[in-house]
Amino acid sequence: MLTRDAPAVADGLPQSSVLVALYDDQPDTTVLLTRRAPHLRLHAGEVAFPGGKCDPEDVDHWDTALREAEEEVALVRDTLEPLGYLSPLVTRTGIQVTPCVARVHTRARLQANPDELDILFEAPLAFFADAAELSFQRLHYGGRERRVPEYHWQQHRIWGITAAILVRLVNLACDAGLDIDDYWQGREPAPATPQH
Numbered sequence: 465m466l467t468r469d470a471p472a473v474a475d476g477l478p479q480s481s482v483l484v485a486l487y488d489d490q491p492d493t494t495v496l497l498t499r500r501a502p503h504l505r506l507h508a509g510e511v512a513f514p515g516g517k518c519d520p521e522d523v524d525h526w527d528t529a530l531r532e533a534e535e536e537v538a539l540v541r542d543t544l545e546p547l548g549y550l551s552p553l554v555t556r557t558g559i560q561v562t563p564c565v566a567r568v569h570t571r572a573r574l575q576a577n578p579d580e581l582d583i584l585f586e587a588p589l590a591f592f593a594d595a596a597e598l599s600f601q602r603l604h605y606g607g608r609e610r611r612v613p614e615y616h617w618q619q620h621r622i623w624g625i626t627a628a629i630l631v632r633l634v635n636l637a638c639d640a641g642l643d644i645d646d647y648w649q650g651r652e653p654a655p656a657t658p659q660h
Contacts, residue, residue, distance in 0.1 A: 466549065480560070482629070485533070485539065497513065498511070510623075537574045543571075547565045553628060589634060597616075614627055628644065
């Protein structure tokens, strides 16, 4: 669900925000994505939304997402129309991520910050709504096997929490009805009891 209410903050979890920027000035609505620079210590080369850690001086999650988007891709705040929040997700490393969804109402030239990003690109929202394009990889961590969502758009592998946000977005915006295991709430389900 998309809401304008500030999301609840999980006690004790570091906070971060991402900007889910939508362009609807063409026949197909597109979403802005980035690829993290290969020299970064964490998540190098992975596809992500513009965003990052909440700083103490940030007013709210929107402030974080917009500040990071300005720093990473030179996306100017005045070109955006905030639409609302998707519900927060929690990474496997225990960081709560709040997706801030906005429409880009004025298209401007963007530039990837080479200190943080390799490239930036747009992909059509309809692609992510197509169940045939969604696949899963099985990963083991925390003593459990997880089915982690994954897309392949052109040469880009989009997976993990970025793919999970996209699934939530297209389920809401496109009524896609995609089904994924929701590991992103910050609490693990109880282990299954063996049947005898």
